[in-house]
Amino acid sequence: MIDPTIGVVLVALSTVNTAVMIGLGFFRRPSRASAIWSIAFILAMVTSYGWVAADVTGSPTLRAGCAGGLLGATLLVWSGVRAWRGKRPFVGVAAGVTAVFCIALPLAAGNDVFGLVFRVVFAVGAAFAALTLAELVKIGPHLRHETMPLALASSGFILFGTLSVVDAVLQGPPAAGSDGLDLIRNLNSMGSIVYGTAALITVLLLTREGAPTQRAPKTASPFRAVAEDRLRRAEALGDKWWCLLDIRLDDPVDLREAFSATDFARVADRFARDVRAVLPADADIVSQDAARITVLLPRPEGAVRQLLSRLLDRVATPDPAQPIAVRVSASIGWAGVDVVGYDLDELLTAARLAGAEAQRSGGDRWERVSAAQHSPR
Secondary structure (H helix, E strand, O other), rough: OOHHHHHHHHHHHHHHHHHHHHHHHHHHOOHHHHHHHHHHHHHHHHHHHHHHHHHHHHHHHHHHHHHHHHHHHHHHHHHHHHHOOOOOOOOHHHHHHHHHHHHHHHHHHHOHHHHHHHHHHHHHHHHHHHHHHHHHHHHHHHHHHHHHHHHHHHHHHHHHHHHHHHHHHHHHHOOOEEEEOOHHHHHHHHHHHHHHHHHHHHHHHHHHHOOHHHHHOOOOOOOHHHHHHHHHHHHOOOOOEEEEEEEEOOOHHHHHOOOHHHHHHHHHHHHHHHHHHHOOEEEEEEEEEEEEEEEEOOOHHHHHHHHHHHHHHHHOOOOOOOOOOOOOEEEEEEHHHHOOOOOOHHHHHHHHHHHHHHHHHOEEEEEEEOOOOOOOO
């Protein structure tokens, strides 16, 4: 028998998770992936309310159906991860299997076969957790901190699924009047709480990070045309003194909240002027947005280091006209052709990921792409 307080905790947590995912995830950056994840959390919330209602009414059929819906929400998490990666999400498959869960479990409730049906459903859910883990691994090491919570929760789900099978083998046929699911019920209820929290952390971070196709846009002409032409000529000559820089203001969201729109525009304008003042005239510079600039620079490593140090110092120098005492800093991703190659899109992606890593490491620094970090796609 499950402690009724677990159902109350599940209701409270699933409600908060849903509100956070929709408010800070989907509304902040709507996408196919964030929509699927929002539906997953809504399903988990609705079924958790149904679970409490089943405890109050003593309805095993309702409880079984809600258990199926709760397991089905994990399938939608897998579907959302695939959508985030730009792959076919198989939403229909996830929805269809969830429907089978929600039909099969209530039909078997109260019958001798319920224990077997539930273990099969639980094992299928664990198999989809393994698929989720595989998708997270494919995202790559550059987002390992973001994917770690869901990866650990999925690993735990796989372990619980294995324990379910082992428990069934050790127990053998359940005794009369018992379905032999006491251990699995407790694992399922407690695991749902842990999995929901871990999933929220990962999918919210991935949503705010943006999908790979969103985070690596092609820069518009004339920068692209000029940059590609320069890189082609540099490759033909074997010129290794070229690099691409991704220069970004640290904590732009916090800066927007700290300043008025006019004052933030002034900060962004000074940031752009600092970049153009420090970098040499033969650098090709394009603004991606108010807080991010891309630069193609022909300089050897030593000269690049000196320029980046000067730039970081200049950006961090307080502005006397700034109305609020907020420290401004920048982070820089540095991708050289000697490591990444001469393909502009590869350089853009590598520099962007390096810039994001510099920000995660505290900001006010640069991160250079190394041969160990970069692997051809």
